[in-house]
Amino acid sequence: METMETKLIDVQEVYKIYNEDEENEVRALDGVSLEIGRGEFVAIVGASGSGKSTLMNILGCLDVPTYGEYYLDGHDVTTLTDQELSRIRNREIGFIFQGYNLIPGLNAVENVELPLIYQGVRGDKRRDMAMEALERVGLEDRYDRRPSQLSGGQQQRIAVARAIAAQTPIIMADEPTGALDSKTGEHVLQILHDLNKQVGTTIILITHDIKIAKTARRIVQISDGNIIQDCPREEAVF
Amino acid sequence: MNLRQSFKMSMQSLMSNKGRAFLTMLGIIIGVAAVMIMVSVVQGQNKAMKEYYEAQGTNKITISASTYNGMDLTEDIYKYCLSLSDYVSGVTPNGMAYINSVKYMSANTQNNQNMGSPNIYLGSDQFSICNNYKLAQGRDLSYLDIKRYNKVIVLGSKLKEYLFQAQDPIGKYVALDSQYFKVVGVYAPIGGDSNSEMASSYDYLNYVGVIPYSTSRFLSRGYSSFSEFTVKAKNAEAVTMAITQINGFLSGKINQNNGYFYVNSPNTWQQESNKQNTMMSLVLGGIAGISLLVGGIGIMNIMLVTVTERTREIGIRKAIGGSRRSIITQFLIEACVLCGVGGFLGVVIGFLGTVIAGKLLMKMFLLPSLPMTLGAVAFSVLMGVGFGMYPAVKASGLQPVEALRAD
Numbered sequence: 001m002e003t004m005e006t007k008l009i010d011v012q013e014v015y016k017i018y019n020e021d022e023e024n025e026v027r028a029l030d031g032v033s034l035e036i037g038r039g040e041f042v043a044i045v046g047a048s049g050s051g052k053s054t055l056m057n058i059l060g061c062l063d064v065p066t067y068g069e070y071y072l073d074g075h076d077v078t079t080l081t082d083q084e085l086s087r088i089r090n091r092e093i094g095f096i097f098q099g100y101n102l103i104p105g106l107n108a109v110e111n112v113e114l115p116l117i118y119q120g121v122r123g124d125k126r127r128d129m130a131m132e133a134l135e136r137v138g139l140e141d142r143y144d145r146r147p148s149q150l151s152g153g154q155q156q157r158i159a160v161a162r163a164i165a166a167q168t169p170i171i172m173a174d175e176p177t178g179a180l181d182s183k184t185g186e187h188v189l190q191i192l193h194d195l196n197k198q199v200g201t202t203i204i205l206i207t208h209d210i211k212i213a214k215t216a217r218r219i220v221q222i223s224d225g226n227i228i229q230d231c232p233r234e235e236a237v238f
Numbered sequence: 239m240n241l242r243q244s245f246k247m248s249m250q251s252l253m254s255n256k257g258r259a260f261l262t263m264l265g266i267i268i269g270v271a272a273v274m275i276m277v278s279v280v281q282g283q284n285k286a287m288k289e290y291y292e293a294q295g296t297n298k299i300t301i302s303a304s305t306y307n308g309m310d311l312t313e314d315i316y317k318y319c320l321s322l323s324d325y326v327s328g329v330t331p332n333g334m335a336y337i338n339s340v341k342y343m344s345a346n347t348q349n350n351q352n353m354g355s356p357n358i359y360l361g362s363d364q365f366s367i368c369n370n371y372k373l374a375q376g377r378d379l380s381y382l383d384i385k386r387y388n389k390v391i392v393l394g395s396k397l398k399e400y401l402f403q404a405q406d407p408i409g410k411y412v413a414l415d416s417q418y419f420k421v422v423g424v425y426a427p428i429g430g431d432s433n434s435e436m437a438s439s440y441d442y443l444n445y446v447g448v449i450p451y452s453t454s455r456f457l458s459r460g461y462s463s464f465s466e467f468t469v470k471a472k473n474a475e476a477v478t479m480a481i482t483q484i485n486g487f488l489s490g491k492i493n494q495n496n497g498y499f500y501v502n503s504p505n506t507w508q509q510e511s512n513k514q515n516t517m518m519s520l521v522l523g524g525i526a527g528i529s530l531l532v533g534g535i536g537i538m539n540i541m542l543v544t545v546t547e548r549t550r551e552i553g554i555r556k557a558i559g560g561s562r563r564s565i566i567t568q569f570l571i572e573a574c575v576l577c578g579v580g581g582f583l584g585v586v587i588g589f590l591g592t593v594i595a596g597k598l599l600m601k602m603f604l605l606p607s608l609p610m611t612l613g614a615v616a617f618s619v620l621m622g623v624g625f626g627m628y629p630a631v632k633a634s635g636l637q638p639v640e641a642l643r644a645d
Contacts, residue, residue, distance in 0.1 A: 057639045060557075062556075062557055062637065062639040062642075063637045063638070063639040063640075064637060082561055082562045082563075083561050083562075083563070085561075086559055086560060086561035086562075089556070089557060089558065089638070090558065090560075091559070094558075095557055095558065097642075101550075101553075101554045101557070101642060103551050103554055103555075104547070105251065105254030105551075107254075110250065110254075114554075114555070115558040115559050117243055117247060118555075118558065118559035118560055118564070119559065120240070120243065162558065166559075
């Protein structure tokens with residue numbers, strides 16, 4: 001096990017407050033502290049509106065906390081510039097969004113290549129890496145299709161391929177199986193588990209589905225912006 | 239992210255949204271081309287009109303006077319005008335002889351498919367001064383020719399060319415219908431550059447001949463008196479003075495009961511037509527300006543309509559590692575390529591359009607005006623780049639999650 005200093009993700013007393021000090025103040029995160037080590041497979045589970053997506057956005061540097069500290073691999077994220085944050089989102093964290101978030105004008109392989117372009121990977125090598133990632137999700141024969149020509153499940157697998165291709169040490173997945181039938185959902189989960197086992201990628205899985213959460217080794221349950229349970233899946237109580 | 243990759247990404251983005259790219263470019267193309275063509279056509283027309291007037295000589299006065307009782311005023315008017323020597327440098331009756339054909343050997347103007355019959359003028363020894371003809375060869379009509387009813391003729395360059403080709407015509411005789419006239423001189427071509435603007439109109443000014451007005455009596459359908467005169471004034475101010483004097487003289491001879499007269503100057507027509515052309519320039523310039531504006535609004539529309547889509551795209555790009563700078567660079571390159579290509583195509587189409595419009599409408603070689611072209615391109619490119627950059631500037635500063643939420 002890792003020691004404190006080498007924790008990959010270290011979040012201390014993080015708040016995300018909308019409309020602060022106004023009548024309609026919303027505390028999406030109300031003082032959350034969380035540590036995640038390298039190679040973990042963590043499920044963040046909670047009902048809709050519990051703040052789990054907000055937490056992921058902050059963990060993924062897609063949003064900034066109102067208060068609190070966030071150290072990623074020992075670096076204080078709140079002090080980083082736009083350039084440095086971009087670099088982290090590009091090389092450290094891969095995202096799989098609930099709504100796929102593919103660029104509609106680009107075909108499958110171009111979408112998968114996108115993070116690689118920002119990484120500066122060139123030409124054939126980039127195409128090879130993207131095709132490899134597409135193979136991994138079983139969509140190599142659809143590489144030239146636009147997102148609109150693919151089913152929801154296929155689009156989500158393209159989004160998974162995009163996260164895989166970037167070869168980031170962390171992958172965050174927000175309800176990755178939410179819009180999928182159970183068989184495709186299992187396939188996507190299997191890919192994440194394989195990555196975790198084979199490559200050692202740290203996986204953070206956000207879900208409302210306890211069944212899916214239970215496939216993770218560690219479960220963090222969140223409710224009304226607070227962590228109410230954080231334990232290995234064997235000990236989790238719902 | 240380096241420039242090369244930004245460029246690659248811009249091109250990828252453009253190629254994947256051909257419809258949007260095309261519509262944006264269309265706005266620029268139409269705006270630029272419309273301004274170029276319209277403004278050039280008007281400018282060309284102005285220039286051609288001016289040259290055409292100038293070729294026939296400026297500061298001319300036309301007198302038309304007729305009496306109902308057949309009173310012959312020819313000599314009176316002629317002499318009076320000559321007496322105004324402070325203002326007038328030449329006077330000639332302005333009559334056209336009714337001639338069916340002019341012949342020399344086998345050359346007969348009746349067989350000239352292109353030009354038909356030439357205009358044969360009955361003029362004085364000052365005909366060339368009044369109408370801006372310069373002698374190229376031989377001599378001009380003289381006072382004695384008129385006095386002695388000499389059957390002599392001075393040919394315009396086109397008529398000489400048709401009848402004599404390369405031969406020397408001086409001293410040879412041409413037949414005006416049944417009457418033989420001796421060629422004493424040839425005028426130089428007027429209209430300068432004969433292969434360009436309004437060339438065919440100039441041809442008609444050179445497809446002429448002049449005979450002494452007194453020889454009208456030999457022609458089967460001659461004049462006994464002349465009602466039209468052309469007076470050449472010394473300068474623009476003299477035109478006004480001479481017109482006043484001649485009007486005074488004629489109103490002493492002719493009144494409403496026994497005839498009519500008018501004294502006019504192409505100078506005033508010229509001024510009129512200049513005014514009209516300026517009006518036309520303003521109107522067409524306005525239309526062109528509006529098309530430019532509409533093109534600009536088209537660009538703006540396309541760009542703004544896609545802001546939501548593009549804001550989401552920017553969110554995605556930021557989420558997977560695009561920095562603010564790289565995204566702005568990408569959008570800037572995209573806008574520049576669009577506007578550059580659009581502007582270039584607009585200039586090419588405007589250029590071709592101007593040349594074609596010049597050929598079709600005015601039979602002249604027109605070139606677009608440089609400042610207009612530059613202005614139109616600058617305006618369109620500014621619109622394109624400005625609105626192309628707008629979503630990038632607006633959205634790339636947001637947190638990625640905010641941009642992703644755009645709808």
